[in-house]
Amino acid sequence: AQSVTQLDSQVPVFEEAPVELRCNYSSSVSVYLFWYVQYPNQGLQLLLKYLSGSTLVKGINGFEAEFNKSQTSFHLRKPSVHISDTAEYFCAALRAGGTSYGKLTFGQGTILTVHP
């Protein structure tokens, strides 16, 4: 079985400050990792994904994440946030093969609130 843990349920930050949203995963097999964002009353939108290759992945809206296999982490970062980044962010893992191929396992979510 695999699991995803988002270490902070809420992260308040001021506009133009940097932010890091933390995600750890646990799996007995290789996984692909994703970050999704959910704005109020909207569906989930993919921010970025790690499948293989470079451990630093860049996504939309200036976000990036770093895959760290030894620490089983996939933290999301942005150097300078905007009010419009206020949303809920979900980290998710996908087994890279075997059974349950294609099934995403999500973390509990982190609500990012950007204050002016």
Add this chain to the structure above:
Amino acid sequence: DTGVSQDPRHKITKRGQNVTFRCDPISEHNRLYWYRQTLGQGPEFLTYFQNEAQLEKSRLLSDRFSAERPKGSFSTLEIQRTEQGDSAMYLCASSLTGVDEQYFGPGTRLTVT
């Protein structure tokens, strides 16, 4: 492409009633997934289809739940004899293959009174 659509967006029903939700995936996508999201939690996998074949069903899904994808295009999720614990947002997603990005619909919010 217009993306993944779900209908209805909101459904209020009384306990014991049956409800059915529809999901229209992106047209060329072979994979279709159903997830459930309750307040304060991340989405939880319910089931998925490869074309018209239902390949996996979560243990979270009781016998009151059934899903179909009759022609490999749209899918329906039916809940029979609804219970208050079924109140949640039901999300549909589609993808080209098992490893591709899953595109999510806006969800159907179910409230059981």
